Every structure is written in C-alpha cells, then in structure tokens.
Amino acid sequence: MIRAERKPVSEIARMLAGKKKVLVVGCKTCVAIGHAGGEKEVAELVSALRLVNAKEGHGWQFEQTVVERQCEKEWVRPIEEKIISADAVVSLACGLGAQTIADMYPIKQVYPGVNTMFLGVPEEQGVFVEKCLACGECVMFETGGICPVARCAKSMRNGACGGSADGKCEVNLETDCAWYMIYERLKLQGRLDLMTKVVEPKDWSKSHAGGRRKIVRKDLLIQPTDRTGTEVKK
Amino acid sequence: MTHVSNLQKVMDSGKFGVTGEIGPPRGADPDHIIKLARELKGSADAYNLTDNQTAIVRLSSIGSAVILMKEGMEPVVQMTCRDRNRIALQSDLLGASAIGVRNVLCLTGDHQIFGNEKSAKGVFDLDSVSLLSTFRNMRDSKKQLSGEELEAAPQIFLGAAENPFGTPYEFRALRLQKKVNAGAQFIQTQAIFDMDWFERWMAEVRKMGIHDRVHIMGGVIPCKSLGGARYMKNKVPGMKVPDSIITRMKNAKDKGQEKEEGLRICVEMIERLKCIEGVHGVHIMAVMWEEMVPYLVKEAKLLPRPIL
Numbered sequence: 001m002i003r004a005e006r007k008p009v010s011e012i013a014r015m016l017a018g019k020k021k022v023l024v025v026g027c028k029t030c031v032a033i034g035h036a037g038g039e040k041e042v043a044e045l046v047s048a049l050r051l052v053n054a055k056e057g058h059g060w061q062f063e064q065t066v067v068e069r070q071c072e073k074e075w076v077r078p079i080e081e082k083i084i085s086a087d088a089v090v091s092l093a094c095g096l097g098a099q100t101i102a103d104m105y106p107i108k109q110v111y112p113g114v115n116t117m118f119l120g121v122p123e124e125q126g127v128f129v130e131k132c133l134a135c136g137e138c139v140m141f142e143t144g145g146i147c148p149v150a151r152c153a154k155s156m157r158n159g160a161c162g163g164s165a166d167g168k169c170e171v172n173l174e175t176d177c178a179w180y181m182i183y184e185r186l187k188l189q190g191r192l193d194l195m196t197k198v199v200e201p202k203d204w205s206k207s208h209a210g211g212r213r214k215i216v217r218k219d220l221l222i223q224p225t226d227r228t229g230t231e232v233k234k
Numbered sequence: 235m236t237h238v239s240n241l242q243k244v245m246d247s248g249k250f251g252v253t254g255e256i257g258p259p260r261g262a263d264p265d266h267i268i269k270l271a272r273e274l275k276g277s278a279d280a281y282n283l284t285d286n287q288t289a290i291v292r293l294s295s296i297g298s299a300v301i302l303m304k305e306g307m308e309p310v311v312q313m314t315c316r317d318r319n320r321i322a323l324q325s326d327l328l329g330a331s332a333i334g335v336r337n338v339l340c341l342t343g344d345h346q347i348f349g350n351e352k353s354a355k356g357v358f359d360l361d362s363v364s365l366l367s368t369f370r371n372m373r374d375s376k377k378q379l380s381g382e383e384l385e386a387a388p389q390i391f392l393g394a395a396e397n398p399f400g401t402p403y404e405f406r407a408l409r410l411q412k413k414v415n416a417g418a419q420f421i422q423t424q425a426i427f428d429m430d431w432f433e434r435w436m437a438e439v440r441k442m443g444i445h446d447r448v449h450i451m452g453g454v455i456p457c458k459s460l461g462g463a464r465y466m467k468n469k470v471p472g473m474k475v476p477d478s479i480i481t482r483m484k485n486a487k488d489k490g491q492e493k494e495e496g497l498r499i500c501v502e503m504i505e506r507l508k509c510i511e512g513v514h515g516v517h518i519m520a521v522m523w524e525e526m527v528p529y530l531v532k533e534a535k536l537l538p539r540p541i542l
Contacts, residue, residue, distance in 0.1 A: 164402070
C-alpha cells in the first residue's frame with residue numbers, strides 16, 4: 001500500500017497561520033492501515049493543533065472527518081459542505097487524496113498533513129519497507145520475485161555492486177543488499193544463469209521519466225450514446 | 235585509429251602493467267594535478283582520474299585528463315553512472331575519445347549519500363555492466379544505445395572494477411565474467427589486503443578461463459597510518475583488511491614507523507601479485523599519498539616502465 005508519515009505538528013501549524021476554520025480530512029484506506037492518516041490520526045492531529053492553538057492563540061476552529069477513499073471523487077463529494085465552509089483543508093491522505101480534494105475545489109487551500117513516502121509493506125509490527133517503485137516495467141520475472149529497482153539503492157539491473165558487504169547495502173548497513181537476496185533466491189530456485197546474463201538498460205520512459213503517466217481502459221469507458229442507443233465516437 | 239592506449243599495448247605485449255591514481259582537487263586550480271603529474275611521470279603506464287570519488291564534488295575526470303595529457307601522460311578516465319544518464323555518458327565518451335583519451339573505466343559509482351551533496355538525485359540510468367556494453371557497441375558497432383548509427387566510433391580501451399571481497403562471495407568471479415562478456419578489457423580490483431583471499435578468487439577466475447580474456451590488475455593501497463588501516467577495515471563496505479595487517483601497523487606505530495611499514499606491506503603485496511598467474515598488472519591507489527607511487531614501483535622493481 002501507499003505509505004505515508006505525518007508531518008511534524010509545527011510544520012502543519014505554520015501552514016495554517018492566518019486561517020480560521022480548519023478541516024482535517026483523513027482517509028480510511030492505505031494511510032489508515034499504515035497508521036498515518038486514519039480516523040485515529042486525524043483525532044490526534046486535531047488534539048495536537050488545539051494545544052498549539054491554546055498556546056499561540058491562532059483562533060483556529062477545527063472540523064474533522066474521514067472518507068473511505070480520498071483518492072476517489074465519489075467518496076469526497078459527500079463531505080463537500082464541510083470543505084466549502086473551511087478556510088483551509090489539511091489532508092492526512094496520501095498525495096493522491098490531497099490532490100483529489102484540491103482539484104475538485106480549486107478555490108480551497110489544501111495542505112498536505114503527511115509526507116507520502118513509498119509503496120511498501122509492513123515487515124513487522126510498526127515497520128514498513130519500500131518494495132515497489134511503480135517503474136512501469138516489472139522485471140521481477142528474472143530476479144526471483146525481488147525488485148532490484150526499488151530495493152537496490154542504485155536500482156541496478158546487474159548487481160551486486162562492490163559495496164555489498166555481509167549481504168548488506170553500503171548505503172545503510174541495516175538494509176539487506178537486494179542483489180545478495182536475488183542471488184540467494186535464484187540459487188534456491190536453480191536459476192543462477194539469470195545472474196550471469198548481461199541485462200540491458202531499463203526503459204525508464206515507462207516510469208515517471210517518460211512524463212506523467214495515464215492508463216486508459218477503453219473497455220471501462222462510459223461511451224456516450226445517441227437517441228437510438230448507438231455509441232457515438234468521441 | 236590515431237593511437238591506441240599505451241596501457242593496452244603494455245599489457246597486450248605480456249608485460250606487467252602499472253596504473254596509478256590521481257584524485258582531482260576540490261577546486262578549479264589545475265596546479266595540484268600538474269604538480270602530482272610531474273612527480274608521478276614515468277612511474278606508471280597510465281593514471282586513473284577519479285570521477286567525483288565518494289560523491290565529493292571535484293574537478294572533473296575529463297578535465298583532469300586534459301591537464302594530464304598536456305604533461306605527456308596517459309589518463310584512465312573514470313566514469314560513473316551516478317551523475318549522468320545515458321545521454322551524458324555517451325556524449326562524454328565521444329568527447330573523451332575526441333580529445334585523445336584512450337582508457338575509460340566504467341563504474342556504477344559510490345552512492346551520493348557518502349558525499350558532500352547528500353540531497354542530490356542519483357541517476358543510475360545504467361550500471362557498470364550496461365555502461366560497458368553500451369561503450370563497446372559504440373566502439374565496435376558504431377552504434378549508440380538506441381541503435382542509431384554514430385558518425386564516428388570512439389577509440390577506447392575499456393576497463394571496469396571488480397571487488398573480490400564483496401558479497402555474495404561465490405558470485406564475484408561470475409560477475410567478473412559478466413563484465414568481460416559486456417566488454418571489459420582490463421579490470422582494476424578493489425584494494426587487496428587479504429592476499430590469500432584474492433589468490434583463492436584468482437584460482438576460481440582461472441578455472442573459468444576469464445584470465446585469458448581480460449587483463450586483471452590487482453588493486454593496492456599503501457596504508458599511511460594505523461588509523462587509516464582500521465578505517466578501511468571497519469568503515470569501508472566491501473573491503474577486507476585482515477587482523478595481521480592491523481597488528482603490523484600497530485607494532486610499527488609503537489616504533490614510530492607507521493608510514494614505512496605501510497609502504498613495506500604495499501610493496502610485498504605487489505611482489506605477490508606479480509607471481510599470480512593471470513594477474514597482468516597492479517593498480518596503485520595511493521589515496522592522498524600519490525607522491526609515494528614512484529617509490530612503490532621502484533621498490534617493487536617495476537621500473538623503468540616500457541616505452542612501446
């Protein structure tokens with residue numbers, strides 16, 4: 001899921017200077033499961049901001065709410081009145097949720113209450129690790145199901161580099177070297193021939209490097225029809 | 235071809251090659267390189283110019299190479315994938331070849347987190363292996379990575395690094411093979427302190443027949459101090475410094491002879507490298523101590539350098 005971390009209260013408080021009616025909106029999906037922006041975290045942030053308010057006298061009035069999926073307009077629309085009556089909206093959803101509100105209500109000032117971090121998994125209680133970079137061209141079929149693009153600090157396609165020591169990454173000695181793991185995995189599977197193949201450079205144009213990406217599923221589009229019910233070509 | 239690399243000629247002719255290394259300064263003053271060049275001239279067949287080593291901003295490798303060539307010496311331009319994408323790397327190879335650079339060392343590069351611009355965005359569009367194959371195709375097939383034809387091919391002797399001491403250990407000879415398959419003609423290894431380990435690795439390399447396909451140059455670093463040796467042992471990922479070296483440096487320190495002992499160890503390493511089948515040269519990385527290279531090659535009886 002999408003992993004996020006709440007911004008420091010002081011940073012959020014600075015964004016809200018001069019505002020009066022503040023709406024804090026959480027999301028019940030990724031950020032709730034990741035303990036960053038669900039119902040509980042919304043309540044915690046509002047409590048913390050109230051303390052700041054009491055101490056510094058900003059005159060903030062808070063409203064708080066949580067939507068099912070902040071990245072989808074259908075789930076945002078039901079809280080429209082709350083958004084319209086606020087001076088500022090603090091979104092505790094990921095960057096997608098915050099932008100959904102911002103794009104739907106361009107006049108409203110929407111502030112990110114979290115830093116969206118990565119696509120990751122809970123490794124153990126309270127520990128989340130990055131495992132996918134959404135690069136647009138999955139290569140795991142030849143790396144034993146371990147993504148080197150996200151898990152190698154240099155996104156190498158022909159690792160391990162010379163900095164791999166005791167199976168750990170030179171960038172952070174607590175992080176496993178992705179290519180060490182790939183080697184061990186492929187060995188276990190009897191596929192070490194994949195390690196000796198010279199892998200061509202990745203096509204980064206399929207990632208964000210190729211510009212903002214968009215998926216259009218023609219089979220899912222709602223086609224306009226004429227009076228007879230015949231599809232009209234756009 | 236106007237001329238081929240002197241380094242290539244030396245090793246192709248079966249002679250034991252020597253490369254040194256010059257770390258460019260953290261400023262625009264060429265005098266540092268000129269001074270070192272004059273001290274080192276005649277001690278090695280070619281000299282590596284590091285490419286923003288450990289991600290510290292320094293005078294560029296190609297810029298340094300021009301200064302070195304003006305002194306009548308042959309550069310090995312190091313090129314890392316950290317700071318440049320495939321457009322810049324290919325462009326710089328063409329530029330390097332055009333100004334007369336004949337040796338390029340293809341590296342992935344130290345991660346930017348080690349340097350003095352920690353907020354930098356690392357590029358890593360390619361890695362050392364794909365950089366090698368890209369450059370080889372530019373030279374041999376006159377084609378850039380996209381497949382488009384070049385107007386003129388670069389003339390270049392292609393090198394790479396390999397670390398016999400990195401993990402996974404059993405993959406390290408295979409990775410060397412992979413680099414040779416990708417186009418590496420010479421290899422400069424990570425600094426060797428554990429020579430027994432290195433010899434075992436070389437035995438594996440010979441068993442695979444890789445030593446006949448590439449010039450392997452063993453990397454050495456003279457220890458300037460006990461602290462330096464300890465730093466390399468404990469702080470540099472992928473380096474192996476055995477306790478015996480630390481003990482020797484410690485005993486020497488007690489006698490006030492650290493530097494002498496560091497140089498002695500280094501000469502011993504070179505002497506051993508000369509005897510290993512399949513090792514065709516030595517790469518001396520006298521980091522911040524470049525001026526000792528002439529002494530080391532003299533003591534290791536590698537002088538005079540052949541003129542071919």
